[in-house]
Amino acid sequence: VVAEGERAFAAGAPTLQAEYRVRHADGRWRWVEDRSRVMYGADGKPRRTVGCTVDVTARKEWETRLRDSEARFRTLAE
DSSP: OHHHHHHHHHHTOSEEEEEEEEEOTTSOEEEEEEEEEEEEOTTSOEEEEEEEEEEOHHHHHHHHHHHHHHHHHHHHHO
């Protein structure tokens, strides 16, 4: 995530978006999505980002189930 942010800053990207896993305080792994707007200074360097982080674990679990279901269907069809 840090490397992606650095590439975006170097390119002058107006926004950042990333999905990654984090360990929750209760020990479970959760998927989160970060979306931020980059604020650049007059010198063109990034000064700060403003955004939010959203838990997308349920969506990621549904995506996995859908891929598994599609794979089973293809196997049956073949």
